[in-house]
Structure formats: C-alpha cells, structure tokens
Amino acid sequence: DGGITQSPKYLFRKEGQNVTLSCEQNLNHDAMYWYRQDPGQGLRLIYYSQIVNDFQKGDIAEGYSVSREKKESFPLTVTSAQKNPTAFYLCASSTQDSQPQHFGDGTRLSIL
Amino acid sequence: SQQGEEDPQALSIQEGENATMNCSYKTSINNLQWYRQNSGRGLVHLILIRSNEREKHSGRLRVTLDTSKKSSSLLITASRAADTASYFCATAKLNNDMRFGAGTRLTVKP
Numbered sequence: 124d125g126g127i128t129q130s131p132k133y134l135f136r137k138e139g140q141n142v143t144l145s146c147e148q149n150l151n152h153d154a155m156y157w158y159r160q161d162p163g164q165g166l167r168l169i170y171y172s173q174i175v176n177d178f179q180k181g182d183i184a185e186g187y188s189v190s191r192e193k194k195e196s197f198p199l200t201v202t203s204a205q206k207n208p209t210a211f212y213l214c215a216s217s218t219q220d221s222q223p224q225h226f227g228d229g230t231r232l233s234i235l
Numbered sequence: 236s237q238q239g240e241e242d243p244q245a246l247s248i249q250e251g252e253n254a255t256m257n258c259s260y261k262t263s264i265n266n267l268q269w270y271r272q273n274s275g276r277g278l279v280h281l282i283l284i285r286s287n288e289r290e291k292h293s294g295r296l297r298v299t300l301d302t303s304k305k306s307s308s309l310l311i312t313a314s315r316a317a318d319t320a321s322y323f324c325a326t327a328k329l330n331n332d333m334r335f336g337a338g339t340r341l342t343v344k345p
Contacts, residue, residue, distance in 0.1 A: 127277075129277075152278055158335075163338035163340075164337055164338075165323060165335045165336050165338050166278075166335040168309060168334065171313070173302050209277075212327040213277055215277075215278075219272070219331075220327070220331035220332070220333065221265050221266060221278040221327035221333055222283075223283055224278070224280065224325075224333075225280070226277030226278045226279070227332070228276050228277045231274070231275075
C-alpha cells in the first residue's frame with residue numbers, strides 16, 4: 124500500500140539536543156512538506172521541497188533544518204536553536220504544488 | 236502565514252443534523268481544498284474545488300466556492316458520530332503556495 128510513514132510516533136528531546144524526525148513516502152511524489160501543529164491550532168509550514176536536492180523555507184523555518192537526498196525521504200531536524208519545539212509534526216507529500224497532499228500520522232515531540 | 240480562516244471554531248450538533256463550516260481567504264486562488272483530521276492523526280484530503288467551479292459534491296459532502304466573496308463552505312449532510320473531527324480548508328494561491336486555516340472542530344453527538 125502506498126503512503127507516508129513518519130517515525131517515531133513520540134519523541135523526547137533534552138535541552139541542547141538536536142533530534143531528527145523521519146518521513147518516508149512510496150507514492151512517487153515529487154513534493155514533500157513539513158508542518159508544525161500546536162494544540163487546537165492549524166498547520167504552519169516549516170519547509171517544503173519540490174524536487175530532490177532542493178528545498179525552501181516555509182513560514183517558521185528558524186530552528187529547523189531539512190535535507191532531500193532521495194525522492195522518498197525528507198527528514199526534519201529540530202535543532203537546539205528551536206526554543207519551543209513541543210508540538211505535533213506532520214509530513215506530507217503531493218504530486219506537485221497546489222495538488223492534494225497525503226499526510227503521515229505525525230510525530231509528537233516533547234521536551235524532557 | 237495562514238491564508239484561510241474557518242468559521243466557526245467549534246461546532247456541536249446531534250447525529251442526523253447537517254453541519255456547515257465556512258472558510259474565508261484573502262488573495263486570489265487556484266483551488267481550495269478541504270481536509271479532515273481525527274484526533275492525533277494526520278490530515279485526510281476530502282475534496283478540491285477549482286477557482287472556476289462553484290459547487291462540488293462527494294457523497295455526503297457538498298462544497299461551494301464564491302470567489303467574489305473569497306469564501307467557501309463545506310456542508311456535511313446527515314452527520315454521524317464518526318464525522319467527529321477537525322476540518323481544515325487549504326487555499327492554493329496563484330503561485331501554487333498552499334496554506335491551511337486554523338480549522339473547525341466538529342462534534343457529532345449520538
């Protein structure tokens with residue numbers, strides 16, 4: 124079955140630590156996205172990638188980094204520079220910008 | 236920056252009633268999409284309506300788009316307890332940037 128897999132489902136970060144959230148898709152989609160969702164809120168775009176080896180900042184990129192070395196994979200690193208990382212992180216993919224996005228089931232990140 | 240604004244923020248109805256959610260936006264769009272999110276899960280795409288379309292149906296869902304008023308509505312008919320979820324609109328701007336609104340939390344009581 125095609126889809127998007129995010130791992131881990133829950134992640135805890137210590138102060139000063141970088142953590143990496145995994146996102147893998149087997150839908151053969153060119154575009155991939157990372158969103159942050161705070162309780163009771165909508166989605167805010169962190170980074171997106173339209174093609175392998177290329178990505179752009181979204182609305183809240185500070186304190187985050189990404190890579191897109193393979194079409195299937197778009198990992199997100201939450202760096203120690205992100206002072207308020209506690210949130211629900213969602214990865215999505217689509218055939219191209221403006222088309223329907225397929226979402227993973229998210230990673231919930233908390234601070235220890 | 237969020238492009239769409241959903242209204243109401245929360246809606247509570249009885250099973251069998253219809254639920255209407257609205258989305259307003261600010262700039263011209265290519266299309267507008269509605270998504271559903273069950274608690275603790277990812278979003279699921281429901282329906283896409285293009286800027287040159289006025290109405291679309293999918294099962295118990297009906298979406299309208301009024302580009303002159305920059306607004307859209309999602310109607311769920313004959314609601315069920317299983318429809319309880321948050322519903323988000325997403326607007327794809329002319330440069331293909333897509334942004335999500337803050338969502339409407341729908342509760343359907345059995």
